[in-house]
Amino acid sequence: MNDPGLLTEILFRTESSMRYYLEGFGEDGACLEGLGYWNYGFGYFTYYSDLLRSRSEGKLDWFNNKKVRRIARFQQQCFIDGALVANFSDSLAQMSVHMGLSHYLAEVYPGEVERPPSVLRAPYTEDHCSRFAPALRNLLWTRPGIWKSAWDASSCFLPDAAWLISRHVPEAGTFGFAAKGGHNAEPHNHNDLGQFILTGRGEVYAADLGSGEYTADYFGAGRYQYDCNGSQGHSVPVIDGRYQSPGQQFSSVVLHASTGDTDELTLDLTRAYEAEGLLSLTRSFVWYKETLPCLELLDEYRFEGVPASWTERFVTWRKPQLLRSGAVLLPGEGGGVEVSYDPGAVEPEIAVHMYRDHFGREQVWHSLDFHAVRPGSGGRFAFTFQFL
Secondary structure (H helix, E strand, C coil): CCCHHHHHHHHHHHHHHHHHHHHCCCCCCCCCCCHHHHHHHHHHHHHHHHHHHHHCCCCCCHHHCHHHHHHHCHHHHHEEECCEECCCCCCCCECCECHHHHHHHHHHCCCCCCCCEHHHECCCCCCCCCCHHHHHHHHHHCCCCCCECCCCCEEEEECCCCEEEEEECCCCCCEEEEEECCEECCCCCCCCCCCEEEEECCEEEECCCCCECCCCHHHCCCHHHCCCCCHHHCCCEEECCECECCEEEEECEEEEEECCCEEEEEEECHHHECCCCEEEEEEEEEEECCCCCEEEEEEEEEECCCCCCEEEEEEECCCCEEEECCEEEECCCCCCEEEECCCCCEEEEEEEEEEEECCCCEEEEEEEEEEECCCCCEEEEEEEEEEC
């Protein structure tokens, strides 16, 4: 462009838009809308920033921004098991990567941004809109011969998003665990405080339904009637028949988070529900990263009076099988996951549900409900998810 005045006006407006875009992220760099929206939004941010840096001869460089550096790491943090990702919010469970974008960011941030495994490369035909910008960069920026076979093991806690994400890689295969807090007015919000995902060897055991079919009602008054958006379609408690409510005031508080030999997350979920009489509700996760890993989940509550009912709900693509009193199997090719519980405290119920996925296809999912036998003014429900 040879008109300096016009270029200045365009850059003034564009730079303002870029600042507003970055304000949509917390300092931890998490994209609350999911990895697909990171690919789209941060992809275009990167294409623009590359051109700006080149035209200004490095004088204007968004890549020096600390938040941008953290956002660039989100992709490698989000993958938990092969092509499976932490698909909270309106996100697909399996994702591919834009290899050109990934290689470019790895060169901008050497030693911080990892080059993805080659098997995750998105085909050039994946974009149904045939967008020119990513297609061109995938051609120009991909570095042939610079590949890796699989992601390395990784665990992180993203404090602004309140996401714990873990990718465990023992000899038995790759296993993934992710859990979230936050609030119920997030971008592309789902009422999902306390939700978790559990995967092993490329199979999903505790699932997030992800994004449903985009319709006017999906983004309207009926949004939370859709199972993929309302808490009825998430692995969270149902209290006195009530689900979680939408709105920023319906929120969680992180009481503890740590990563290491075990990964741990404890959430105060008291304010997630409009349940009269609920005094406190805490949910604790402990992820034991062994050869065959194990997840321990503990919910503890206090109630003014006694709730009429209390249900611990878990969402899965698998058809649960009752093994014996105190044990349910989530079957899988690698052996599956055994869910252990106290039969004196809860009784299991298995139900089949349907919803329309992002592509308008009817999908079956299963709820594994554990109903409190005798709800009291206080309760403690413990579950173990052991890989076999």
